[in-house]
Amino acid sequence: MRQIRALRVAAVAAGIALMATGCGATGKSTGSESTGAAGPITGLQIMVPNTPGGGYDTTARAAAKVLDDEKISTNTEVFNLAGAGGTVGLARIVNEKGNGDLTMLMGLGVVGASYTNKSESKLTETTPLAKLIEEPGAIMVGKDSPYKTIDDLVKAWKANPASIAVGGGSSPGGPDHLLPMQLAGAVGIDATKVNFVSYDGGGDLLPAILGNKLGFAASGAGEYLQQIKSGEIRVLATSGENRLEGVDAPTLKESNIDLVFTNWRGVVAPPGISEDDKKSLIAALEKMHASAGWKEALKTHSWTDAFVTGDEFQTFLTDQDKRVADVLTKLGLA
Numbered sequence: 001m002r003q004i005r006a007l008r009v010a011a012v013a014a015g016i017a018l019m020a021t022g023c024g025a026t027g028k029s030t031g032s033e034s035t036g037a038a039g040p041i042t043g044l045q046i047m048v049p050n051t052p053g054g055g056y057d058t059t060a061r062a063a064a065k066v067l068d069d070e071k072i073s074t075n076t077e078v079f080n081l082a083g084a085g086g087t088v089g090l091a092r093i094v095n096e097k098g099n100g101d102l103t104m105l106m107g108l109g110v111v112g113a114s115y116t117n118k119s120e121s122k123l124t125e126t127t128p129l130a131k132l133i134e135e136p137g138a139i140m141v142g143k144d145s146p147y148k149t150i151d152d153l154v155k156a157w158k159a160n161p162a163s164i165a166v167g168g169g170s171s172p173g174g175p176d177h178l179l180p181m182q183l184a185g186a187v188g189i190d191a192t193k194v195n196f197v198s199y200d201g202g203g204d205l206l207p208a209i210l211g212n213k214l215g216f217a218a219s220g221a222g223e224y225l226q227q228i229k230s231g232e233i234r235v236l237a238t239s240g241e242n243r244l245e246g247v248d249a250p251t252l253k254e255s256n257i258d259l260v261f262t263n264w265r266g267v268v269a270p271p272g273i274s275e276d277d278k279k280s281l282i283a284a285l286e287k288m289h290a291s292a293g294w295k296e297a298l299k300t301h302s303w304t305d306a307f308v309t310g311d312e313f314q315t316f317l318t319d320q321d322k323r324v325a326d327v328l329t330k331l332g333l334a
Helices: 055-069 084-095 108-116 150-159 175-186 202-210 221-230 275-290 292-300 310-330
Strands: 045-048 077-080 102-107 127-142 165-168 195-198 216-220 233-238 262-269 304-309
Touching: 045 055, 045 084, 055 077, 055 102, 055 127, 055 202, 055 221, 055 262, 055 275, 055 292, 084 102, 084 108, 102 108, 108 175, 108 262, 108 310, 127 150, 127 175, 127 202, 127 221, 127 275, 127 310, 150 233, 165 175, 165 202, 175 195, 175 216, 175 310, 202 216, 202 221, 216 221, 221 233, 262 275, 275 292, 275 304, 304 310
Parallel strands: 045 077, 045 102, 165 195, 165 216
Antiparallel strands: 102 262, 127 216, 127 233, 127 262, 127 304
């Protein structure tokens, strides 16, 4: 049984570590190989590339809990390595070539940040393991905001786009940036005039929403369900195809705004891990995905199941990388 490796400090992009069952360099089994009974794996780390309380952090800790509760792994370690929109974590995962014990939770935000922060490390260098979830964005304001509906907000925003600060828990190029930029285009506002304020994760964005430091915020509602249910945050609209369960707000399309936008999150490993390690990690995530505990986590956080693995996830990641690069190039950010 391996010991959990000491953390090494690094520099640049997003992540989370997830775990696996079975044998091989990643997570040696504590079960009996001769009987085929695989026990929980040990030594797995989940790196989160932004601050505690954000979407990556919430997803990573939910995954770690299920992995441990279902005895797929033991003592799964989740740690935060925030900075530069997730690219500090990205640099770490890319520089850990061959390390089958380390994984990173990432998503659309890290794809964009790798371009806007001119990161030398790219997600296409990592080993894709699995896409886990999707979630729509939400257009949110504090309870004391003058905007009661999405129509109220759009009317004021169109009158003077630069005067309304738009907050998001990701760097330019991330989902919380791409959503308001696309929303601006959908309602006839020049996206280059949008006054976007970037926060390093939902944990940092929340006080700005509650303190009315923003005209509105764009982020995933799942990170703020407690404040939404208590009435501290009002959701004006959500950006999915359908209404978000548990959130009393129309979709943008219902509000006559022709836009559907969803964020996603997944797990990658360092480049150059062994084929056995890759199979072991994917197998662990497949077991997690099939568990009742993970189904409950999806429901609790209002996440949409979007599970794909391996080569299919790699194809998706390559496509997302190109799409984001194209959008940011048009905005002059890449």
